[in-house]
Amino acid sequence: MSDRIFGGIGLLLALIYAWQATIIQESFLSDAVGPKTFPLIIACILALASVYFLLKPDPEPTWPSYGRLAEIFFAALVMLAYAELLPVLGFLIATALASGYLTWRLGTPPLQSVVVGVGTSVGIYIVFKLILGLSLASGILGF
Amino acid sequence: METLSNLADGFAVALTFQNIALALAGCFLGTIMGALPGLGPSNGVAILIPLAFTLGLGATPALILLTSVYYGAMYGGRISSILLNIPGDEPAMMTCLDGYPMAQQGRAGEALALSGVASFVGAFFATWGLVLLAPQLVKVALLFGPAEYFALFTLAFATLGGISATNQAKSAFAAALGLGLAMIGVDTQTGVPRFTFGEVHLYDGIDFLVAIVGLFALSEVFIFLEHRRSAAEEAAKPKIEIGRITPSWKMLRYCTPTMLRTTVLGFIAGVLPGAGASLGSFISYSMEKKLVDPEGKTFGKGDPRGVAAPEAGNNAAAGGALVPMLALGVPGSGTTAVLLAVLLSLNITPGPLLFTQNPDVVWGLIAALFIGNFMLLAMNIPMVGLFTRVLMVPPRILMPVVAMISFVGIYGISGSSFDLMVMVGFGIMGWVLRKMDVPLVPVILGTLLGNEMEVNMRRAVTIADGDYSVLIGSPLTIVLWCVAIIGFILPIFVGGVVKRKMRTARDKEASQTD
Numbered sequence: 001m002s003d004r005i006f007g008g009i010g011l012l013l014a015l016i017y018a019w020q021a022t023i024i025q026e027s028f029l030s031d032a033v034g035p036k037t038f039p040l041i042i043a044c045i046l047a048l049a050s051v052y053f054l055l056k057p058d059p060e061p062t063w064p065s066y067g068r069l070a071e072i073f074f075a076a077l078v079m080l081a082y083a084e085l086l087p088v089l090g091f092l093i094a095t096a097l098a099s100g101y102l103t104w105r106l107g108t109p110p111l112q113s114v115v116v117g118v119g120t121s122v123g124i125y126i127v128f129k130l131i132l133g134l135s136l137a138s139g140i141l142g143f
Numbered sequence: 144m145e146t147l148s149n150l151a152d153g154f155a156v157a158l159t160f161q162n163i164a165l166a167l168a169g170c171f172l173g174t175i176m177g178a179l180p181g182l183g184p185s186n187g188v189a190i191l192i193p194l195a196f197t198l199g200l201g202a203t204p205a206l207i208l209l210t211s212v213y214y215g216a217m218y219g220g221r222i223s224s225i226l227l228n229i230p231g232d233e234p235a236m237m238t239c240l241d242g243y244p245m246a247q248q249g250r251a252g253e254a255l256a257l258s259g260v261a262s263f264v265g266a267f268f269a270t271w272g273l274v275l276l277a278p279q280l281v282k283v284a285l286l287f288g289p290a291e292y293f294a295l296f297t298l299a300f301a302t303l304g305g306i307s308a309t310n311q312a313k314s315a316f317a318a319a320l321g322l323g324l325a326m327i328g329v330d331t332q333t334g335v336p337r338f339t340f341g342e343v344h345l346y347d348g349i350d351f352l353v354a355i356v357g358l359f360a361l362s363e364v365f366i367f368l369e370h371r372r373s374a375a376e377e378a379a380k381p382k383i384e385i386g387r388i389t390p391s392w393k394m395l396r397y398c399t400p401t402m403l404r405t406t407v408l409g410f411i412a413g414v415l416p417g418a419g420a421s422l423g424s425f426i427s428y429s430m431e432k433k434l435v436d437p438e439g440k441t442f443g444k445g446d447p448r449g450v451a452a453p454e455a456g457n458n459a460a461a462g463g464a465l466v467p468m469l470a471l472g473v474p475g476s477g478t479t480a481v482l483l484a485v486l487l488s489l490n491i492t493p494g495p496l497l498f499t500q501n502p503d504v505v506w507g508l509i510a511a512l513f514i515g516n517f518m519l520l521a522m523n524i525p526m527v528g529l530f531t532r533v534l535m536v537p538p539r540i541l542m543p544v545v546a547m548i549s550f551v552g553i554y555g556i557s558g559s560s561f562d563l564m565v566m567v568g569f570g571i572m573g574w575v576l577r578k579m580d581v582p583l584v585p586v587i588l589g590t591l592l593g594n595e596m597e598v599n600m601r602r603a604v605t606i607a608d609g610d611y612s613v614l615i616g617s618p619l620t621i622v623l624w625c626v627a628i629i630g631f632i633l634p635i636f637v638g639g640v641v642k643r644k645m646r647t648a649r650d651k652e653a654s655q656t657d
Contacts, residue, residue, distance in 0.1 A: 006579050010316060017323055020338055027333040032609035033601040035330040035337060042323045049316035058310060061578050064369045072365050076571050079361070079546070083563030086554065095550075099543035102364070106539035107371050120544050124551060134197050134555050 002060055007053030010046060018043035071105060078102070091129075091136035096121035146278055153506025156203060157514060165200075165208040166511050170518045173215020175533050177222070179541065180229045182363070184216035184461075184478040185584075189359045190545065192485055193352055193552030202489045203504050207511040209485050210465075213478055214266060214512065217461045218519050221258045221454055222530055226251060234421045234457035237428040241442065241449030248445050252527070256390040257398065257447055258454040259523035263516060264402040265455035269410045269462025270512045273469075276414065277498075277505075280470035284495035289603035290614050294623035296596040299473045302630035303585050311635055313581045321589015322596070324349055331594060332601060344561045351484055351590045353553055353562050357569025358576075358583050359481075360549045365574040367542045389524065398451040401431055409456035413463020415475070423463070427456025462512070469493055469505060473592075477584040484591055 021039035064072075082098040089097075100117020108116055128134040156162070176187030188209050195205040220235030225242035238258060245254040287295065300318040327338045328348025339345040405427035412423035431452035436442045442449045461478075468479040472494030486493045491501060498505055523530075553566055573583055600614070607613035615621055 002579065017338075024330075024337050025335050027335050030333050031601055032605045035333050035335055038597040038600060039323070039326050039337065042319050042326070045315055045319040046323065049312045049319065052312035053316075056312075058313075058580060061580065063578070068369050068371075071368050071371075072571075072574065075365065075368055076567055079550075079567045079570070080564055082550065083560045083567060086550075086563070087560060091551075095547050099547050102543035102546060103539050105371075106367060106542060108539050116540055116543070120540075120547060124544070124547055128194075128551055132194075132198060134194075134551070135558075136551065137554065137558075 003057030010050030014046035153510035156507030157510035169208045169211025170215040173212035174219035177216030177219025197555035211515040237453035244445035261451040261454040262458040263520040265458035269459040289599040292599040298627035301627040317585035321586040322593040325593020357566040358573035361570025362573030402455040405456040406459040409459030410463040413460030423460025424453035424457035428453045
């Protein structure tokens with residue numbers, strides 16, 4: 001079933017892709033092939049492969065339980081929040097929070113997670129900013 | 144002779160203080176990354192590319208650093224195979240078969256040292272193979288026009304799944320997905336935006352580094368979240384005595400013919416499209432077993448030759464895989480695809496012209512590989528105890544560090560939150576694709592080569608005044624297309640069989656040792 005759903009999504013993706021390809025504005029100074037042909041070929045391959053998934057699905061993969069799916073969802077959410085907040089909070093605070101959360105969810109006890117989070121953040125800061133001289137986001141506190 | 148003088152020039156490039164230090168750092172980091180389960184060579188190199196880039200290293204130093212990581216990871220993969228019976232990366236799978244039984248017999252140190260020597264032999268001779276073969280291949284590649292390149296790219300995609308691929312539709316889907324992503328951005332030939340949905344950030348396209356780090360490194364973090372184990376299970380890891388860490392001369396002499404034979408096999412497997420290091424080590428192990436132990440008396444029960452064979456094979460294949468990558472600009476495996484990303488992000492176009500336009504880069508790199516090999520040998524025999532201690536770092540601490548370093552690298556390149564979000568998106572996509580058994584390497588290769596492939600097709604057709612038959616117009620293109628078609632179709636018939644053989648070989652041996 002998973003493969004069939006995947007095939008359905010793939011087919012939809014191929015259709016949208018092909019449609020987007022056909023509305024590419026052509027320049028008056030175009031080569032013989034133009035900017036549409038290659039994307040359309042790609043859309044065809046996507047569609048063919050998706051149809052194959054619909055017709056001959058592989059055996060079902062083992063999906064994680066809802067709890068674990070939620071785990072992955074929240075981890076992704078935390079990473080997105082990290083991306084958004086990095087320039088605001090600055091590298092040290094944002095990284096300590098994000099890595100603390102991740103290590104907690106991967107099984108470190110809560111108090112220890114705080115230590116690991118801060119340690120990861122400070123460690124990366126020392127190695128990459130102070131030793132290697134990379135520019136990390138500095139944020140509101142100015143460090 | 145010309146080759147040798149080129150090589151000498153290469154040594155002159157590589158033997159500066161900075162480059163040697165970088166090679167040393169790369170070998171060290173690479174070995175650690177190879178040893179840690181979940182951080183294979185592709186991941187390791189992928190995370191370090193943005194860093195090498197933001198550190199402002201020049202082309203040659205950056206390449207030296209990253210290929211040292213590549214070779215180092217190939218060495219390191221064996222450590223967890225032998226000690227924990229968990230392959231550090233896919234090619235090291237076969238090393239588990241005899242390595243772990245040796246460790247159980249208290250000969251872990253010997254197995255580690257022997258496999259270190261075998262890795263050295265494989266990698267050393269494969270690097271010579273690279274020196275001799277790549278310039279020859281360059282001569283052929285200079286005959287290639289745009290039509291031939293288009294066919295060659297197709298061939299690379301068609302064979303990428305390898306002979307053991309079970310579902311070619313999924314490989315094709317992955318390749319199309321990657322190519323499709325590469326199309327995003329302003330068309331290089333006519334200047335019109337494509338698939339940007341009016342989003343300004345997308346006008347320069349999706350940076351392939353963002354895609355690579357997201358697909359490889361972040362998806363690994365999600366996999367770990369999914370398979371998180373309780374603390375009790377983690378504590379239950381077996382403790383292994385290392386024993387003596389120097390192999391006896393007798394054992395080395397005993398294994399020498401094995402190492403030499405499997406080096407040749409592995410190198411060939413590495414050069415051919417669609418084989419790569421995993422198949423190299425598999426072929427090496429099974430051929431050696433057939434040859435010296437046809438009745439299966441000692442192999443799988445801790446035979447030193449069963450450790451030497453796959454290690455020499457997979458390291459030789461790693462060297463062999465560099466031949467098509469450097470000479471043609473078409474990688475045949477995941478890690479070489481990532482190395483191609485290194486070259487592209489340094490604004491170096493690999494392929495035949497690389498050898499004439501940037502000889503210092505190529506030969507400096509090859510010389511660095513030789514130097515790195517000796518460093519790795521020196522590091523791996525006496526310092527193997529240090530690397531085994533790295534295995535004690537639990538993934539719950541390691542994986543957040545990996546994720547954060549990935550973010551640091553990508554943020555360092557662009558300084559934009561948008562790229563970080565795209566990377567998280569790729570991480571999720573990578574996780575889903577892995578669950579669906581869709582290979583990630585074609586996606587990567589697609590994003591890397593997509594524009595180049597399209598440009599070649601359009602150039603060929605434009606030169607022929609819009610006549611598409613030019614794509615199959617020369618004998619060379621016809622040969623390439625035939626190989627591509629055969630390479631794509633063959634696994635449909637034999638892929639299942641080969642895969643099953645690889646699995647049963649492993650399961651059977653595993654059941655004997657448990």
